[in-house]
Amino acid sequence: xxxxxxxxxxxxxxxxxxxxxxxxxxxxxxxxxxxxxxxxxxxxxxxxxxxxxxxxxxxxxxxxxxxxxxxxxxxxxxxxxxxxxxxxxxxxxxxxxxxxxxxxxxxxxxxxxxxxxxxxxxxxxxxxxxxxxxxxxxxxxxxxxxxxxxxxxxxxxxxxxxxxxxxxxxxxxxxxxxxxxxxxxxxxxxxxxxxxxxxxxxxxxxxxxxxxxxxxxxxxxxxxxxxxxxxxxxxxxxxxxxxxxxxxxxxxxxxxxxxxxxxxxxxxxxxxxxxxxxxxxxxxxxxxxxxxxxxxxxxxxxxxxxxxxxxxxxxxxxxxxxxxxxxxxxxxxxxxxxxxxxxxxxxxxxxxxxxxxxxxxxxxxxxxxxxxxxxxxxxxxxxxxx
Numbered sequence: 001x002x003x004x005x006x007x008x009x010x011x012x013x014x015x016x017x018x019x020x021x022x023x024x025x026x027x028x029x030x031x032x033x034x035x036x037x038x039x040x041x042x043x044x045x046x047x048x049x050x051x052x053x054x055x056x057x058x059x060x061x062x063x064x065x066x067x068x069x070x071x072x073x074x075x076x077x078x079x080x081x082x083x084x085x086x087x088x089x090x091x092x093x094x095x096x097x098x099x100x101x102x103x104x105x106x107x108x109x110x111x112x113x114x115x116x117x118x119x120x121x122x123x124x125x126x127x128x129x130x131x132x133x134x135x136x137x138x139x140x141x142x143x144x145x146x147x148x149x150x151x152x153x154x155x156x157x158x159x160x161x162x163x164x165x166x167x168x169x170x171x172x173x174x175x176x177x178x179x180x181x182x183x184x185x186x187x188x189x190x191x192x193x194x195x196x197x198x199x200x201x202x203x204x205x206x207x208x209x210x211x212x213x214x215x216x217x218x219x220x221x222x223x224x225x226x227x228x229x230x231x232x233x234x235x236x237x238x239x240x241x242x243x244x245x246x247x248x249x250x251x252x253x254x255x256x257x258x259x260x261x262x263x264x265x266x267x268x269x270x271x272x273x274x275x276x277x278x279x280x281x282x283x284x285x286x287x288x289x290x291x292x293x294x295x296x297x298x299x300x301x302x303x304x305x306x307x308x309x310x311x312x313x314x315x316x317x318x319x320x321x322x323x324x325x326x327x328x329x330x331x332x333x334x335x336x337x338x339x340x341x342x343x344x345x346x347x348x349x350x351x352x353x354x355x356x357x358x359x360x361x362x363x364x365x366x367x368x369x370x371x372x373x374x375x376x377x378x379x380x381x382x383x384x385x386x
Contacts, residue, residue: 012180015184016162017159017161026157030064032061038053082128093290100299101130101297108241111195111240113315114200119285125293126295127140130195136194138196139194140160141161144167186223197245201216206258206374208381210323210381214309221308233311237305250328253287254284255371256367257284259367262370263367291326298318320382327352328356329375329376
């Protein structure tokens with residue numbers, strides 16, 4: 001079959017997650033990918049990688065094949081991830097609480113649209129909540145800026161990720177890419193009955209201010225409005241079964257790195273990422289201490305929306321109402337001195353205060369305002385002070 005005929009039979013082949021019949025070939029490809037093997041050896045076998053790089057790669061390749069033994073489909077791969085999630089939650093979090101999922105139908109596909117704080121963990125926690133409840137996991141929207149290495153793309157697409165275009169050149173190419181993306185999301189919800197997770201705006205909210213981007217809503221509704229040019233916006237939104245999701249971390253393992261980026265943007269007007277910085281952020285998020293975590297599912301959007309902006313406002317309302325404010329948020333607001341009248345210390349213990357002081361003490365003086373803002377801004381945002 002030619003590439004052209006394959007694309008005709010499967011119009012979403014270039015962006016969709018891998019399917020079960022593709023898994024075996026992808027695993028073989030990963031086990032022989034020199035860049036992945038080098039990355040693993042530098043992380044797991046740094047000394048051997050320097051002394052005998054070829055031997056180190058051979059060991060890493062064997063490790064991948066051993067780890068993937070018995071993985072014959074996407075479900076098998078995700079069950080391996082579930083075991084790692086169990087361990088990660090046990091070792092890096094104090095509690096993981098889920099609310100609102102029981103109000104959603106068990107057999108209905110939803111478009112979960114959530115606030116975004118961690119590159120990998122936000123959708124991973126949504127998936128873990130669904131898995132624990134005996135529900136199907138989601139397909140995950142991920143920007144192509146994170147997929148610059150073929151092995152990263154393979155790993156993500158094995159885990160049911162699909163590609164959001166951010167690097168297409170020119171307006172025409174970008175429009176075509178977004179039309180394809182919109183069609184795929186509509187197809188997943190309406191035809192495959194398969195849920196999706198995507199962030200409410202491009203990139204993480206590094207400053208702690210969660211706001212949905214109306215441009216995302218425009219993209220999501222492109223396919224529905226193209227299928228029925230007379231359709232009302234509210235009907236197209238209802239067809240997508242869009243559910244806002246809030247995730248709140250008591251502590252963000254990447255908070256110091258985010259503070260550095262915010263400071264650079266403020267003082268120099270730009271921030272230049274180093275190579276593999278996003279990958280390092282993913283690793284830091286997974287391995288770092290997070291304290292308590294709260295995940296809240298909202299209710300499907302419905303109503304006579306008159307604009308993408310009005311849809312974004314409803315998403316914001318549900319995300320902010322569902323966002324849990326931990327002691328870290330209250331203590332950061334207190335330390336910032338920005339809004340003393342909003343500070344609520346009723347649930348703050350002396351242990352909470354000691355932990356907060358210890359983390360703040362590790363933050364360089366010139367970054368403290370930016371570090372505090374990440375935790376204080378959710379309180380200010382909910383109160384309409386931003």
